[in-house]
Amino acid sequence: MISSELDAAGVTEPSLREAYRQCRDVNAAHGKTFFLATRLLTPRQRPAVHALYGFARGADDILDQFDDRDVEQRADELQQLSKKLFAGLVQDEPCDDNPTLTAVVDTARKYDISWDLFDDFLASMRMDLTVTDYPDRKSLEQYMYGSAEVIGLQMLPVLGTVGPREEAAPYAAALGKAFQLTNFLRDVDEDLRRGRVYLPADELAAHGVDRDRLLWCQREGRVDDRVRAALAEQHAITRGVYEQARPGIDVLAACSRPCVAAALTLYSEILDRIETIDFEIFGRRATVGKPRRLAVAVAGLGKAWASRVRSGSA
Structure with a gap:
């Protein structure tokens, strides 16, 4: 199923296909209602939606996972995520060490989704560190x-x-x-x-x-x-x-x-x-x-x- 979706979306490069697969797995595991709704989209639309979900979920996990990280550690992780996304989306640098970013950058370019929307999202995520x-x-x-x-x-x-x-x-x-x-x-x-x-x-x-x-x-x-x-x-x-x-x-x-x-x-x-x-x-x-x-x-x-x-x- 996922292979046909990636084919329909025109995703052919092997590492990029794997990045989208990982985003789909995250969506299926953690956003069951949302994932079910995505099955109603055309196959070519689904990988992009999974990539956007995977990115948002990754940022949310930095903030909300119950573990021993303190505010400073979480703030640093969020800042690193922001820097890597900016480098990939605006400066056209590779995100090879982060499959989710690789997929979401590809989606943003393909659909002309502006950096500003991601920047505004990350600004609200930073609010959760202290507000x-x-x-x-x-x-x-x-x-x-x-x-x-x-x-x-x-x-x-x-x-x-x-x-x-x-x-x-x-x-x-x-x-x-x-x-x-x-x-x-x-x-x-x-x-x-x-x-x-x-x-x-x-x-x-x-x-x-x-x-x-x-x-x-x-x-x-x-x-x-x-x-x-x-x-x-x-x-x-x-x-x-x-x-x-x-x-x-x-x-x-x-x-x-x-x-x-x-x-x-x-x-x-x-x-x-x-x-x-x-x-x-x-x-x-x-x-x-x-x-x-x-x-x-x-x-x-x-x-x-x-x-x-x-x-x-x-």
């Missing part, structure tokens, strides 16, 4: 632009659009933000263990909630009424962002719509799950079950195949 709380939504939005919105913007050239790319950009950015806001809600418990809260402090405070109250819930393994009300408000805000993003599906190239529609459906159903468990997100993880994920994928496959038949790319 543990966000006083208001404006400060959180600043972080999310680099950590989530630019991911949607990086993906846009790979997905393709029916009109000018800049018209589709706000929708792509909104979808990246919606996905991340969903993760913030689902992962409050896990993020607290890393010392972080990704919910605006002033909006929590309006319900009488602060970090100490969240830590109390974590210790008790349950939410109280104040935290439940605060999470419900964040839940509603996230729903609104999905609605902002949804019209963007229609401005994508037809071959990409089933994939993005499936991803939107599955991620928004994580919100359904959070609501179903009455916001009891401590000690449990809201997930969409495998049967449901497969059902959405099967439905999407039918639409993807029909699209390819119409375009003559089946």
Whole structure:
């Protein structure tokens, strides 16, 4: 399967093919919902998406893996990653010692994805080294632009659009933000263990909630009424962002719509799950079950195949 995808994408050089294979393996192992959605893309699009995922995952692992590295060590690793990416993408130097960078640089060149989008992403990753709380939504939005919105913007050239790319950009950015806001809600418990809260402090405070109250819930393994009300408000805000993003599906190239529609459906159903468990997100993880994920994928496959038949790319 992977060989046919690489053939379709025009990747022929053996070491480059291996670099893309490694990115695909990372995506399959760590981003199961996202990986399932990529199966709805055309074979030629998939390697590029896997490369973008692999790069983002690698940067995230520098920050979030539970090990004995201190902040200075993580900062140095992130800086080295940034330097190597800049050297490869802007200065045309080889990235032979890093297969993920090799693949993502090739993708960025092929699809004209600018260095600025990667630089903005890495700037938000650096924020995670020292920033543990966000006083208001404006400060959180600043972080999310680099950590989530630019991911949607990086993906846009790979997905393709029916009109000018800049018209589709706000929708792509909104979808990246919606996905991340969903993760913030689902992962409050896990993020607290890393010392972080990704919910605006002033909006929590309006319900009488602060970090100490969240830590109390974590210790008790349950939410109280104040935290439940605060999470419900964040839940509603996230729903609104999905609605902002949804019209963007229609401005994508037809071959990409089933994939993005499936991803939107599955991620928004994580919100359904959070609501179903009455916001009891401590000690449990809201997930969409495998049967449901497969059902959405099967439905999407039918639409993807029909699209390819119409375009003559089946």
